[in-house]
Amino acid sequence: MWSFFHKLGSPPWLYRISGSILRWLLPLTLLGLALGMTWGLFFTAPDFRQGNSYRIIYIHVPAAVVALAGYYVMATAGAVSLIWKMKMADVALRAAAPVGAALTFVALLTGAIWGKPTWGTWWVWDARITSMLILLFLYLGVIALYEAYDNKEAAGKACAVLSLVGTVNIPIIYKSVDWWYSLHQPASIKFTGPSSIDPSMLYPLLLLIISFYALFTCCLLMNMRVGILQREARTKWVRKLVGL
Amino acid sequence: MHPVRKQRLIIVLLVVLFSSAAVGLMAYALRGNINLFFPPVEVLSGKAPVGQSIRVGGMVVEGSVQRSPDSLEVRFEVTDNQATVPIVYAGILPDLFDEGQGAVAAGVLDEQGVLHATEVLAKHDENYMPPEVADALEASKAAAAQAEEAKQ
Numbered sequence A: 001m002w003s004f005f006h007k008l009g010s011p012p013w014l015y016r017i018s019g020s021i022l023r024w025l026l027p028l029t030l031l032g033l034a035l036g037m038t039w040g041l042f043f044t045a046p047d048f049r050q051g052n053s054y055r056i057i058y059i060h061v062p063a064a065v066v067a068l069a070g071y072y073v074m075a076t077a078g079a080v081s082l083i084w085k086m087k088m089a090d091v092a093l094r095a096a097a098p099v100g101a102a103l104t105f106v107a108l109l110t111g112a113i114w115g116k117p118t119w120g121t122w123w124v125w126d127a128r129i130t131s132m133l134i135l136l137f138l139y140l141g142v143i144a145l146y147e148a149y150d151n152k153e154a155a156g157k158a159c160a161v162l163s164l165v166g167t168v169n170i171p172i173i174y175k176s177v178d179w180w181y182s183l184h185q186p187a188s189i190k191f192t193g194p195s196s197i198d199p200s201m202l203y204p205l206l207l208l209i210i211s212f213y214a215l216f217t218c219c220l221l222m223n224m225r226v227g228i229l230q231r232e233a234r235t236k237w238v239r240k241l242v243g244l
Numbered sequence B: 001m002h003p004v005r006k007q008r009l010i011i012v013l014l015v016v017l018f019s020s021a022a023v024g025l026m027a028y029a030l031r032g033n034i035n036l037f038f039p040p041v042e043v044l045s046g047k048a049p050v051g052q053s054i055r056v057g058g059m060v061v062e063g064s065v066q067r068s069p070d071s072l073e074v075r076f077e078v079t080d081n082q083a084t085v086p087i088v089y090a091g092i093l094p095d096l097f098d099e100g101q102g103a104v105a106a107g108v109l110d111e112q113g114v115l116h117a118t119e120v121l122a123k124h125d126e127n128y129m130p131p132e133v134a135d136a137l138e139a140s141k142a143a144a145a146q147a148e149e150a151k152q
Helices: A002-008 A011-042 A051-084 A087-118 A125-147 A152-166 A169-179 A197-233 A238-241 B003-028 B040-044 B133-152
Strands: B054-060 B073-079 B082-088 B102-107 B117-123
Touching: A002 A011, A011 A051, A011 A087, A011 A197, A051 A087, A051 A125, A051 A152, A051 A169, A051 A197, A051 B003, A087 A125, A087 A152, A087 A197, A125 A152, A125 A169, A152 B003, A169 B003, B040 B054, B040 B082, B054 B082, B054 B117, B073 B102, B082 B102
Parallel strands: B082 B117
Antiparallel strands: B054 B073, B054 B102, B073 B082, B102 B117
């Protein structure tokens, strides 16, 4: 197990293995997204109260779920980078931030678009929406903080601490609709007991959630590959790779 | 594990622990302010300020919606099954506003305990189903109620 962990710290090995993972994961992801979107947007019945506008759930929920999970990926990378001083963990942290920020933004945007016809407003400062906005600022903060340092080692350390401190926000977002009176409804997909979304609508949603996880992984790996090349630009193996 | 790394691991855990505790205490101190709206029972027990802009949320009472014939004014009541608050609103209601559904109204309470709303939002619940399933559910509920009546 430790040998695998040490291999993860080796840039050429990580670059090679991520390339071969992407070769099959990327087409699979695109297939899953295309299937799930077609299924959800064209072949499911409209909702009994919302009609067709509920279909935004097929983008909103997967994006929000993976935006939360992605934060844990980023924070874990931060912890590994602080404890083991692993450079590749820094690269992973820096690679995860823009992907997470994009997903959070998509969740907020689709939520606003859905909120207008459903609630009657684009935006309301309730606990769920506000904590989600804080998540977006945390992601953007990590990006900005990293860019603010000239010394990338110090930048990695500062970003790792920021991302670790921010983890407290994730359970708050998740439980906000249960802890406080909010306009946002509680979760429809339940891990214990039957879900309050009809199975015919649930299956494409689950497929899309899995596909969004895969999409996050693909974007993370692709970003990391760029990060590795930038970081290792002066080394022999990169020069050989680009034919210098 | 190397002692230096172990020490750093402990520091990382402490950072997470203390920041969580700090935010947790903050959320606890602000718990009343984080709620988007007052439930009717808190309005009746006098926890909601009179004469200030507040939000009240609950289920719209069945049969309580009265529309004025010559203006946009609408009166309805919201309940949390413990208390009800009457609401007056002049404006266009959201499409999903309906009796027996959740709603959140923003406005000012008067001395009689009536909320003069400036904005009414529909609160959607977490139930998603196709119309046929909803009809079937309704029909089976009605059949069960009939069977109950026949028994008595």
